[in-house]
Amino acid sequence: MIKKFIRKILGVKKEAARDTTAPVVLGPAQHGIDPKLVSSNAIRVTSSLQEAGFEAFVVGGAVRDLLLGVKPKDFDIATNATPEQVKRLFRRAFIIGKRFQIVHVMFGQDLLEVTTFRGAGADSAPKDEHGRVLRDNTFGLQHEDALRRDFTINAMYYNPATQEVLDYHGGVEDIRAKTLRMIGKPEERYREDPVRMLRVVRFAAKLKFTIEPHTAAPIPVMAPLINNVPAPRVFDEMLKLLMSGHALACLQQLRKEGLHHGLLPLLDVVLEQPLGAKFVTLALDATDARIAAGKTVSPGFLFASLLWHQVLEKWTAYRAAGESTIPALHLAADDVLDSQTEKLALQRKIGSDMRDIWSMQPRFERRVGKAPYKLLEHLRFRAGYDFLLLRCASGEIDTDIGEWWTAFYEGDEETREALLVSANAAPGAVKKKRPPRRSTRSKSNTGGGSTTTGSSSGE
Secondary structure: OHHHHHHHHHOOOHHHHOOOOOOEEEOHHHHOOOHHHOOHHHHHHHHHHHHOOOOEEEEOHHHHHHHOOOOOOOOEEEEOOOHHHHHHHOOOEEEEOOOOOEEEEEEOOEEEEEEEOEOOOOOOOOEOOOOOEOOOOOEOOHHHHHHHOOEHHHOEEEEOOOOEEEEOOOHHHHHHHOEEOEOOOHHHHHHHOOHHHHHHHHHHHHHOOEEOHHHHOOHHHHHHHHHHOOHHHHHHHHHHHHOOOOHHHHHHHHHHHOOOOOOOOOHHHHHHOHHHHHHHHHHHHHHHHHHHOOOOOOHHHHHHHHHHHHHHHHHHHHHHOOOOHHHHHHHHHHHHHHHHHHHHOOOHHHHHHHHHHHHHHHHHHOOOOOHHHHHHOOOOHHHHHHHHHHHHHOOOOOHHHHHHHHHHHHOOHHHHHHHHHHHHOOHHHHHHHHHHHHHHHOHHHHOOHHHHHHHHHHO
């Protein structure tokens, strides 16, 4: 009792006694990993390295997922072999990276990342004025590599040959406690690589873990450091966040931790508007559902959904200023894409897909003549159509138009002709057809001007 009281008074913590140079080794009975969940190619890589006299382990998120009973999507390998030594062992192996060199080993379409154990050389590595590490190719021992990893749950090593897990920082304990804990001093680790603040949000939302208080505390203050990270890296991390299968939870966690500012400008404003919040929620829920079902997701559709209400606001403003519908939409899209490209380094292909999805929306209003058939032939029709249904479901536009297009898209030729007849019979459609007939009767008096007007509205 007295010893416990003294420890309590002096603040002696169990963690202080942990020797981080020697791992806790857990056997199959202790960690419970199912070997069937381990990729055959990951076993192939580790075996090849071990047979050549090197150490080799499955590492990081793959070990975390295996401990959670989830089959990992990606398998990373850590070894004491240098990148050049790794490359010589595999026929399709490529050294990449400037900040830290890694090797991509390919087996068909399967890609595995192989990294050399990193050494404790961050103090001497080149950094920018904010403390972000610019380049670091210092190699070292396994316990140094574990110390360099970001979170305890990502700093474990699994040897498929012996089925043992090596745990240097209590990662197994934190997994069981559903806790995200930074290795080392959080302030220093965020300064070294500010993207870690986005990663902690993604892991917390995806795994439904709690961020340990000392790990969470510096984030609101240090969030502006993300502005110093190259835009392509921020974009890659945002894409991982949105494609995690828990996109809505991730965005909510971003807001909670104060990290959304500057990443998706005006997102707060959108989410505080009833229509905007409903639209974004529906879009992200649909994305999560597709990922859960193993279906593909278009990054262009995702970002088009997130930024639509910014486009809509600017589109409305341009039309109010006198611009016609289509030019106004193009101007609004240009404004939003220009601002976001600077912040997120949106790839040209993604920006093009977003523009296609947005520009199709007014064309869904034209349900006469050959226009619907032409729209069906658009390469991005399905994405534009799904986007239209989101607009209907959120209450932005009438559900009738979505129902009409669903029937037209799924219907046979007879059904489509009947739908076109019903659309042409609508009062608005009849009025559009009358001017050309009046123009024909009085061509000598009008000079054909009415014919031009009628033709443009029917295109």
